[in-house]
Amino acid sequence: MIITIVYDSGYGHTERVAKHVAQGAFEVAGTDVKTICVNDGFTDWERLENSDAIIFGSPTYNGLISAKLKQFFEDSTKAAWTQQKWRNKIAAGFTNSGAQHGDKLNSLMSMALFAAQHGMIWVGLDLMPGNSSSTGSAADLNRLGSWLGVMTQANTDEPPELSPPDSDLRTAEYFGHRVAQIAARFLPI
Numbered sequence: 001m002i003i004t005i006v007y008d009s010g011y012g013h014t015e016r017v018a019k020h021v022a023q024g025a026f027e028v029a030g031t032d033v034k035t036i037c038v039n040d041g042f043t044d045w046e047r048l049e050n051s052d053a054i055i056f057g058s059p060t061y062n063g064l065i066s067a068k069l070k071q072f073f074e075d076s077t078k079a080a081w082t083q084q085k086w087r088n089k090i091a092a093g094f095t096n097s098g099a100q101h102g103d104k105l106n107s108l109m110s111m112a113l114f115a116a117q118h119g120m121i122w123v124g125l126d127l128m129p130g131n132s133s134s135t136g137s138a139a140d141l142n143r144l145g146s147w148l149g150v151m152t153q154a155n156t157d158e159p160p161e162l163s164p165p166d167s168d169l170r171t172a173e174y175f176g177h178r179v180a181q182i183a184a185r186f187l188p189i
Helices: 013-026 045-050 067-076 078-082 104-117 166-185
Strands: 002-007 032-037 053-061 090-097 150-153
Touching: 002 013, 002 045, 002 067, 002 166, 013 032, 013 053, 013 090, 013 150, 013 166, 045 078, 053 067, 053 104, 053 166, 067 078, 090 104, 090 166, 104 150, 150 166
Parallel strands: 002 032, 002 053, 053 090, 090 150
Antiparallel strands: none
């Protein structure tokens, strides 16, 4: 099973999340996972065509996905879209911002809509919101309470080695594992 994580990362925080999503996906037996940063100039179209799942990741800037991921969506995927090459592939997404909320939901909605236009099948996060009760804590999985995908938060004054926090990274790993399990269900027998 082939899973590809396509992401942009302006300061390294989203890249760190991408690596944790990949780590979770690797836990599913028989999974080939690769992370590809759109900053590096995307050329591996054959990999995407052969992928069983594509997970998109972006920082949230001003309530939107990054310009580089949007450019990848708009300019680079036209041939895949016109021929519906990604139809029925599993899709999912994650985003990071400096603010607790930062309008990250809009970024995930943009990714989900992009996937829908390609005829992909979107996988969300199946965790109840963490840190949402008097007995909860910031160490809970899904501490930011997202269902559409993974939301993480990195303090703007901390390097990627220190932020996002462990609970967000564990949520990313859980999510990668979940997407790989779902993708496995759709493999031909």
